[in-house]
Amino acid sequence: MNILRLIRGGPPASRRFIFVITGLSGLGNAGLVGLINQAAEQSLLGQEISLQLLIVYLLTLAFFLVSNRTSLQHANRFVQARLEATRRRVVSKIRKVDLRTLERMGEGDVYLTVAQETDHLSQTLPLIIGAAQSAVLLLSLLAYVAVLSLVSFAVVTAFLALGIMVFLNRQKALTGYLTEVHVHEAGLIDNLSHFTLGFQEIRLNADKNDALFAHFSERTGELKEVVLRDGARWVTLLQFSNAFILLLVGVVVFVLPIFFGGYTDTIYKIMAVSVFAVGPMAAVTSVIRLIGRAEAGLGHVFDLERRLDEGLPAKTGKSPRENSPFRSFSSIELTKATFRYVDSEGMITFTAGPLNFSLNRGEIVFMTGGNGSGKSTVLKMLCGLYVPDSGLLTCDGVEIRKENRQEFREIFSAIFTDFHLFDRPFGLEHVEQEEVERLIERMELSDKVGFEKGRFTTRDLSTGQRKRLAMILCMLEDREVYIFDEWAADQDSHFRDVFYREMLPDFKARGKTVLAVTHDDRYWDCCDRRVSLDLGTIVPTGAA
Numbered sequence: 001m002n003i004l005r006l007i008r009g010g011p012p013a014s015r016r017f018i019f020v021i022t023g024l025s026g027l028g029n030a031g032l033v034g035l036i037n038q039a040a041e042q043s044l045l046g047q048e049i050s051l052q053l054l055i056v057y058l059l060t061l062a063f064f065l066v067s068n069r070t071s072l073q074h075a076n077r078f079v080q081a082r083l084e085a086t087r088r089r090v091v092s093k094i095r096k097v098d099l100r101t102l103e104r105m106g107e108g109d110v111y112l113t114v115a116q117e118t119d120h121l122s123q124t125l126p127l128i129i130g131a132a133q134s135a136v137l138l139l140s141l142l143a144y145v146a147v148l149s150l151v152s153f154a155v156v157t158a159f160l161a162l163g164i165m166v167f168l169n170r171q172k173a174l175t176g177y178l179t180e181v182h183v184h185e186a187g188l189i190d191n192l193s194h195f196t197l198g199f200q201e202i203r204l205n206a207d208k209n210d211a212l213f214a215h216f217s218e219r220t221g222e223l224k225e226v227v228l229r230d231g232a233r234w235v236t237l238l239q240f241s242n243a244f245i246l247l248l249v250g251v252v253v254f255v256l257p258i259f260f261g262g263y264t265d266t267i268y269k270i271m272a273v274s275v276f277a278v279g280p281m282a283a284v285t286s287v288i289r290l291i292g293r294a295e296a297g298l299g300h301v302f303d304l305e306r307r308l309d310e311g312l313p314a315k316t317g318k319s320p321r322e323n324s325p326f327r328s329f330s331s332i333e334l335t336k337a338t339f340r341y342v343d344s345e346g347m348i349t350f351t352a353g354p355l356n357f358s359l360n361r362g363e364i365v366f367m368t369g370g371n372g373s374g375k376s377t378v379l380k381m382l383c384g385l386y387v388p389d390s391g392l393l394t395c396d397g398v399e400i401r402k403e404n405r406q407e408f409r410e411i412f413s414a415i416f417t418d419f420h421l422f423d424r425p426f427g428l429e430h431v432e433q434e435e436v437e438r439l440i441e442r443m444e445l446s447d448k449v450g451f452e453k454g455r456f457t458t459r460d461l462s463t464g465q466r467k468r469l470a471m472i473l474c475m476l477e478d479r480e481v482y483i484f485d486e487w488a489a490d491q492d493s494h495f496r497d498v499f500y501r502e503m504l505p506d507f508k509a510r511g512k513t514v515l516a517v518t519h520d521d522r523y524w525d526c527c528d529r530r531v532s533l534d535l536g537t538i539v540p541t542g543a544a
C-alpha cells in the first residue's frame with residue numbers, strides 16, 4: 001500500500017510514539033465502555049453506583065481525551081513532514097533529471113502530480129489518520145469482546161475478516177479507476193495552458209478561439225464522465241460498507257444469542273459494545289473514498305519518481321563547478337555522434353548525425369543551417385544536455401559519461417531560443433551590485449531595469465530586452481564556453497552590431513569560447529570558423 005510506503009519512510013522513533021499513544025487511547029476507549037457496562041450492571045442489580053466508579057470513569061475519560069488528541073496531533077505532524085519530504089525529493093529529482101526524460105513527461109502530468117496531488121494528500125491524510133484512530137478504537141473494543149466471550153469474539157472476527165476481504169478487493173480495483181481520472185486531469189491541464197500561453201493568438205482569431213474552447217469543452221466533458229463513472233462505483237462500495245455495519249450489529253443481536261443458552265448479561269454487554277462501535281465504524285467507512293484517492297495520488301507521485309529515477313545522473317560531488325576538471329579544457333569533440341528524437345509510439349522523428357565536430361578553446365564558431373536542420377539539437381548534444389545515442393562526446397580525449405557529465409556541463413553558459421528568464425541571479429547570490437549595474441548599462445537597459453535586493457526590478461520587457469537580460473546573467477556566470485542560439489535575431493540593427501563587433505571580440509579577448517547559431521550573413525567575418533548543418537549533419541561551408 002502506498003500510504004504504508006509513505007509512512008515507512010519516516011523516523012522510527014516518531015512512528016513508535018504514535019503507535020503507542022494511539023494504542024493507549026484505544027485502551028482508554030475500551031475502558032470507558034467497560035466502566036459504562038459495569039455501572040449499567042450495578043443499576044440492573046438495584047445497587048447504588050459507587051462514587052469510586054464515577055471518579056475512575058472521569059479519569060479514564062480525561063486520559064482518553066488527552067491521548068487521543070496527542071495521537072492525532074503527532075500523526076498529523078508526522079504525515080505532513082513525510083509529504084513535505086516527498087515533495088522536496090521529487091522536485092530535487094526533477095531539477096537533476098536528464099533533459100530528454102523531462103521533455104517526454106507532459107508538463108500537465110508533472111504539475112498535477114507535484115503540486116495538486118501532494119496538496120490534496122496534505123488535506124486528506126489527516127482525515128484518514130482520524131479514521132485510522134477509529135480503527136484502533138474498534139480493535140480495542142474487539143479485545144474487550146474477547147475478554148467478555150471468546151465465542152462472540154470468534155464470530156465477530158470471522159464476520160469482520162470476510163467484510164474486510166471483500167472491501168479490500170473492491171477498493172484495489174477502484175484505485176485503478178482513479179488512475180484514469182488522473183490521466184484525464186493531466187490532459188485537461190495541458191489543454192488549459194493553451195488559453196494562457198496562446199492568449200494572444202486566440203484573441204486575434206475568433207475561429208481559433210472557438211475551436212480551442214470546443215476542444216477544451218470536449219475534454220472537460222470526458223473528465224466529468226470518467227469522474228461520474230468512478231463516483232458511482234464508490235457509492236456502491238460505500239453502500240456495502242454501511243450495510244456491513246448494520247449486518248454486524250444484526251450478527252450480534254440475532255446470531256450471538258444462539259451461542260448463549262438461557263439468560264446471560266454478557267450478551268447485553270456485547271450489544272452495548274456494538275452500539276459504541278457504530279460511530280468509529282462509520283468514521284472508518286466515511287473515508288473509504290479518501291483512502292482510495294490518497295492511494296491513487298501517492299501512486300502517481302511514486303510513479304513519477306520512478307520515471308525520474310530512470311533519467312537521473314550519477315551522483316556528483318558537492319560543487320561540480322568547483323571540482324570540474326574541464327574548466328581548463330583545450331577542445332571538445334563530437335565523434336560520429338548521433339541523436340534521435342523518438343515519439344511516444346517509438347517512431348524516430350528526427351536523427352542528428354552521425355557527425356564529427358570540434359570546438360577549440362578561445363574560438364568563435366558560427367553555426368548556420370535551415371530551420372529544423374538540427375542546430376539546437378547539436379548544441380544540446382555538445383554541452384551534455386542530450387546524451388548521444390551513438391558515437392562519442394569527449395573533452396581533451398576524456399569521454400563524457402554519466403559520472404562526469406555534470407562537471408562537464410558546468411563549463412557552459414547558454415541562451416537557447418526557448419530560454420527561461422529567472423527573476424533573480426540564482427546561484428550568483430554574492431554578485432557585486434556595481435558589476436550588475438555596469439552590465440545593465442552595457443546592455444543599454446539602464447532606463448528599463450534596476451537591480452535591487454538581489455533581483456532585477458522587472459522582467460516585463462520586450463523579447464530583445466529579455467535576451468539582453470539573459471546575456472547579463474550569462475556574463476555574470478563567467479563560464480568558459482558561451483552558447484548562443486540565434487541570440488542576435490531579436491536585436492535591433494544597432495545592438496546586433498554591438499553584439500558582433502564589440503561583445504564577441506571582447507569575449508575572445510577574455511579567452512572565452514563562443515558557439516553561436518546565426519543567420520546574419522553580414523557578420524560572418526566576425527567568427528574564426530563557420531559550420532553549416534543540413535538534415536542533422538555537417539555540410540562543407542566556405543571560409544568564415
Ligand SMILES: Nc1ncnc2c1ncn2[C@@H]1O[C@H](COP(=O)(O)OP(=O)(O)OP(=O)(O)O)[C@@H](O)[C@H]1O
Pocket residue numbers: 103341342349350369370371372373374375376377378417
Ligand atoms: N523536443 C523535441 N522533441 C522531439 N523532436 C524535436 C524536439 N526538438 C526538435 N525536434 C525535432 O528535431 C528537428 C531539429 O530541430 P532543431 O531544433 O535542432 O532544429 P534547428 O536547426 O535548431 O531549427 P531552427 O532554426 O528552426 O531553430 C526538428 O525537425 C524537430 O522536429
